[in-house]
Amino acid sequence: MDKKKTSKGKKIPKATIIRLPVYLHYLTELAQKGISVVPSHDLAELAGGNGPQLRKDLSYLGEFGTRGVGYNVGRLAHHISKFMGLNKEQSVAIIGVGKLGMALINYKGFAEKGFKICAGFDNNSQMIGKKVDDLVIYDVRDLGKIIKEKDIEICIITVPASEAQSIADKLISCGIKAILNFAPIFLKVPDDVVACQIDLSIELQILSFYRTLLK
Amino acid sequence: MDKKKTSKGKKIPKATIIRLPVYLHYLTELAQKGISVVPSHDLAELAGGNGPQLRKDLSYLGEFGTRGVGYNVGRLAHHISKFMGLNKEQSVAIIGVGKLGMALINYKGFAEKGFKICAGFDNNSQMIGKKVDDLVIYDVRDLGKIIKEKDIEICIITVPASEAQSIADKLISCGIKAILNFAPIFLKVPDDVVACQIDLSIELQILSFYRTLLK
DNA sequence: ATATGTGAAAGCATTCACAGCT
DNA sequence: AGCTGTGAATGCTTTCACATAT
Structure with a gap:
């Protein structure tokens, strides 16, 4: 099976694919709590990972964060969801x-x-x-x-x-x-x-x- | 958490640990069918892997096979079971x-x-x-x-x-x-x-x- | 002949450090 | 100052080839 490629033509590691749904889960939870921005470290901690790994994982999908600030919760959730084809029932x-x-x-x-x-x-x-x-x-x-x-x-x-x-x-x-x-x-x-x-x-x-x- | 060491002091990969119970499952099944010897390729195929990988996995536990023949089903099952601490309820x-x-x-x-x-x-x-x-x-x-x-x-x-x-x-x-x-x-x-x-x-x-x- | 056991090589994944934005 | 994005380095895992044993 071929790996899905990023817009830049790079392959996405299987290990990253497995973590994306976990990030998505916690992003949805944060959104429900009314939190709209989250830094990599905080989201990674919820998901049982670490900041650098989360940033590398997300970097395969594109650039969704804001330096000095963090990630927009809704926007990132939407992108992961769309990337994984989970935006339809x-x-x-x-x-x-x-x-x-x-x-x-x-x-x-x-x-x-x-x-x-x-x-x-x-x-x-x-x-x-x-x-x-x-x-x-x-x-x-x-x-x-x-x-x-x-x-x-x-x-x-x-x-x-x-x-x-x-x-x-x-x-x-x-x-x-x-x-x-x-x-x-x-x-x-x-x-x-x-x-x-x-x-x-x-x-x-x-x-x-x-x-x-x-x- | 420290990794369990082999008798030779080498570490056993996590990936191997995950596969061992699968091998054990099929060894038990083979034993029930009365099959007493199995080559790496055949066991690996049942377990969804390949011969060389299975041999490398088992090599961490010791030398249990017979060259030119294969592995003794009962003996190997016993060793995996014991190694993983699964020999008691x-x-x-x-x-x-x-x-x-x-x-x-x-x-x-x-x-x-x-x-x-x-x-x-x-x-x-x-x-x-x-x-x-x-x-x-x-x-x-x-x-x-x-x-x-x-x-x-x-x-x-x-x-x-x-x-x-x-x-x-x-x-x-x-x-x-x-x-x-x-x-x-x-x-x-x-x-x-x-x-x-x-x-x-x-x-x-x-x-x-x-x-x-x-x- | 046939199949194991294992270094060495290749292929993946994670961690690190720091440049680049806000 | 604070946090992202990412090449480079490190650490794991799998694959390969072949010496070794029956």
Whole structure:
């Protein structure tokens, strides 16, 4: 996958991309508090980074600060949002309405960030046709039809590990290009599809290891 | 935080630490299938990496392979497990039994990897004293007492963002050194505590950005 | 033949220091 | 004076090539 280039033709580090949404989050929070200007050091501290790194990160997008003053909160938020393509609502579906899928359907944070969950899918006939928090649960066999109808761009997989790869394959054949996978397996996807993995047990194992290092 | 050293005194890269649990996962799977030897390339492919990288990763722990043959699945799994301190059961508590907390309590994957969820906590009097899937829900006010009683080493925070930092502070004052946080804020913790952040909206934003790069 | 283990090289990311604005 | 923007330097990580072992 090619990296996005700045206006000056430079590549933007992956590490920077990962931090941008965090900056955006705190900028939105500052704006809600009525704060309109923030220096790099203060914003970086909120986001768990440091001033020089934040400035370097932002420098890839352009020059948005004012020397001697700081960054205009609204203006910077707008630029990050636009750069990342987050300035329009995106439709999301959740495949697998077990406990975790259910929890994600109810999660308020997605809507706040512009992600509209607009379909749930399951293969359990007990679930199909039911509503969870105003959201209709469809049969996985109707994936293709509903994805087209509702213009779904991102899918979240919360099915058991044994079914995850075949669900991913089906999503890809339906034209889905972005998958967030909670099943504990590494999904094989073609180069023109992005898949992101969240494996809760592995996170705990890493955390546990770092804890043992402390003593 | 100091990095763990190999027997030869070299530091182990953080990037390697993150991959080790993935290798371990697939080694366990191979063992269950009755496969007892695996070459670096095959294991790496399952884990989403490549052979040379896997070999370099493992070289930090020692020499566990056989040239011309590959790695003994059981032996390697045992060594990774021991190295990471994952060869004994660890007790985990979940703070905040909303939909997400509930889903995590029910998540089977934790037990498979040796993490025993042995308490839930909430501040909602409706929940306190109830059982969720055989697990008792305690009052957050009893955090200190129960953490000691049940020898809890790792806590998972699934409370709203506004309460997450104060819960973290309380956990730290109870002696907890490892926190997995699902609330969308960056937790401030002292140097002798490790905190790991999973922000679902941010993951979606990163994924969404990479999708826009494809076209 | 085949696959590991590992220096050396190349590729990324972070930190630093300071010039350049306000 | 104060804070941004950025080349240069430092520190990490990945990739490569091949000596080494079965």
